[in-house]
Amino acid sequence: MPRAVDHEQRRFEIVAGLWQIVAEQGIEGISLRSVAARSEVSMGRVQHYFGTKDALVVAGIDLLVKRAVIEYETTAGRPPDERLLHLLLQQIPATEAGRMGVTVWYAYVAKAMTHTAVREILAEATRVGVEECTRHIQEADGLPKAAARERAIELLALSDGLTLRVLVGDITAAEAEASIRDHRARL
Amino acid sequence: MPRAVDHEQRRFEIVAGLWQIVAEQGIEGISLRSVAARSEVSMGRVQHYFGTKDALVVAGIDLLVKRAVIEYETTAGRPPDERLLHLLLQQIPATEAGRMGVTVWYAYVAKAMTHTAVREILAEATRVGVEECTRHIQEADGLPKAAARERAIELLALSDGLTLRVLVGDITAAEAEASIRDHRARL
DNA sequence: CCGATGACGATGCGATCGCATTGGAATCAT
DNA sequence: ATGATTCCAATGCGATCGCATCGTCATCGG
Numbered sequence: 001m002p003r004a005v006d007h008e009q010r011r012f013e014i015v016a017g018l019w020q021i022v023a024e025q026g027i028e029g030i031s032l033r034s035v036a037a038r039s040e041v042s043m044g045r046v047q048h049y050f051g052t053k054d055a056l057v058v059a060g061i062d063l064l065v066k067r068a069v070i071e072y073e074t075t076a077g078r079p080p081d082e083r084l085l086h087l088l089l090q091q092i093p094a095t096e097a098g099r100m101g102v103t104v105w106y107a108y109v110a111k112a113m114t115h116t117a118v119r120e121i122l123a124e125a126t127r128v129g130v131e132e133c134t135r136h137i138q139e140a141d142g143l144p145k146a147a148a149r150e151r152a153i154e155l156l157a158l159s160d161g162l163t164l165r166v167l168v169g170d171i172t173a174a175e176a177e178a179s180i181r182d183h184r185a186r187l
Numbered sequence: 188m189p190r191a192v193d194h195e196q197r198r199f200e201i202v203a204g205l206w207q208i209v210a211e212q213g214i215e216g217i218s219l220r221s222v223a224a225r226s227e228v229s230m231g232r233v234q235h236y237f238g239t240k241d242a243l244v245v246a247g248i249d250l251l252v253k254r255a256v257i258e259y260e261t262t263a264g265r266p267p268d269e270r271l272l273h274l275l276l277q278q279i280p281a282t283e284a285g286r287m288g289v290t291v292w293y294a295y296v297a298k299a300m301t302h303t304a305v306r307e308i309l310a311e312a313t314r315v316g317v318e319e320c321t322r323h324i325q326e327a328d329g330l331p332k333a334a335a336r337e338r339a340i341e342l343l344a345l346s347d348g349l350t351l352r353v354l355v356g357d358i359t360a361a362e363a364e365a366s367i368r369d370h371r372a373r374l
Numbered sequence: 375c376c377g378a379t380g381a382c383g384a385t386g387c388g389a390t391c392g393c394a395t396t397g398g399a400a401t402c403a404t
Numbered sequence: 405a406t407g408a409t410t411c412c413a414a415t416g417c418g419a420t421c422g423c424a425t426c427g428t429c430a431t432c433g434g
Contacts, residue, residue, distance in 0.1 A: 004402095005410085005411075023300075026214075026297065026300065026302075027213075027215065028214065028215050031390080031391065031392080032391085032392065032393085033392095041412095042412070042414085043413085043414090044411090044412050044413045044414070045412060045413080047393080048412055048413095049411095051393095052392080052393080053391090053392060106297055106300065107297050109293070109297070110213065110293055110294050111213060111297075113210075113290050114213045115213075122355065123355055123356065126352075127357070130357070153349075153352065153357075153366070154345065154366060154370070157344075157345055157347075157349045157352060157366075158341065158344055159348065160344075161343065161344025161345055161346065161347035161348035162340075164296065164347055168296075168309065168310055168313065170310070170314070171340065179337070183341070191432095192380090197381095218420080219422065220421080220422095229383055229384085230384090231381090231382055231384070232381080232382060234382090234422095234423075234424095235380090235381065235382060240422060240423085375434100376432105376433105377432105377434090378431105378432095378434100379430105379431085379432095379433105380431085381430080381431100382427105382430100383427090383428085383429100384425100384426085384427085384428100385424105385425085385426085385427105386423105386424090386426100387424085387425100388423100389420105389422090390419105390420085390421070390422105391418100391420070392417105392420105393416105393417090393418100394415105394416090394417085395417100396415080397412105397414090398411105398412090398413085398414105399410105400410085400411080400412100401408100401409085401411100402407105402408090402409090402410105403407095403408090403409105404407090404408100
């Protein structure tokens with residue numbers, strides 16, 4: 001067997017470059033050459049680890065989701081209401097890095113409209129998000145599952161919509177966060 | 188002076204083809220050739236009426252917004268609450284044509300993240316939307332402007348978020364509409 | 375009738391694209 | 405030491421791209 005390289009690490013380096021490209025130029029900016037240049041690796045390397053452009057594009061959202069899941073799992077053991085707020089507030093772009101992440105996220109949401117594999121990854125991610133929120137609301141408020149689920153979807157939708165407004169510059173991140181907390185407190 | 192053609196009409200025909208392309212393949216699918224083919228006109232014609240690809244892309248969102256404004260203006264004279272609900276419900280994809288329209292809309296929302304001209308058009312459109320909603324809430328509920336504006340942004344954000352869920356297939360259009368009506372009634 | 379002008383269709387060019395191919399360097403079991 | 409295997413850089417190809425250019429009708433004021 002030949003050289004032992006960290007497969008995951010190599011793939012992550014390349015995808016990190018892809019995220020920058022997407023944040024700056026959108027999904028359209030992705031090309032084997034542009035991602036290779038941004039990641040400061042050769043185009044041959046990108047081909048070696050991802051094969052086709054499509055696989056590279058899919059890996060971009062796949063890793064993004066996996067990162068979010070890992071971050072969420074660090075809240076395990078915390079009280080339900082806190083975990084719920086984490087899910088509702090995580091995507092609101094407070095920092096510059098967070099802004100890049102959510103910009104990439106919404107670029108992929110648009111992509112999902114016309115790309116099956118991307119759509120399935122996002123659908124699964126939101127499904128899990130709704131389930132977790134529902135569970136926390138059930139525990140925190142003592143609601144039956146159906147009612148809790150309705151509120152979960154409502155809160156998540158509100159979070160999505162407010163996030164969009166922040167991205168467009170219509171409101172600030174602080175205003176969005178206040179609106180969500182206020183809404184959660186009222187329900 | 189030469190042949191008299193309806194400039195607006197020609198431009199609309201081409202943009203209608205562009206919308207189909209965007210709905211099916213996303214913004215990435217736009218090219219002078221693909222739009223020309225879908226509109227069943229020559230590429231020369233597309234160049235003649237739009238000049239550059241970028242101008243064509245911008246015209247796509249510009250006309251979409253103008254159409255929405257015209258449709259909204261047909262509700263002039265109706266009671267405030269009805270006009271408010273029109274603004275909140277208009278984008279929820281009930282029909283197939285409506286689904287296409289809102290798919291194109293969100294494709295451009297993603298585009299706006301990296302394209303200044305598109306961002307300004309969308310920013311202006313949402314600004315007007317918030318203002319109109321605020322006005323209707325003031326009239327209908329007798330709230331002061333600041334409070335009405337807060338609720339307007341909240342309701343519009345909820346509408347945005349629910350629309351996204353409908354597009355992804357997470358909930359149905361009817362469920363989204365019910366959630367918005369319910370929310371509006373509760374406030 | 376005629377020339378200016380608008381409305382195109384057709385074509386060509388340089389750039390960029392995804393992808394396949396080739397070949398060599400590095401590594402390790404044998 | 406050697407052969408197998410992995411890792412990757414380099415190159416080439418055919419397709420597609422935006423855009424500029426050129427030529428040709430059709431139209432209408434003069």
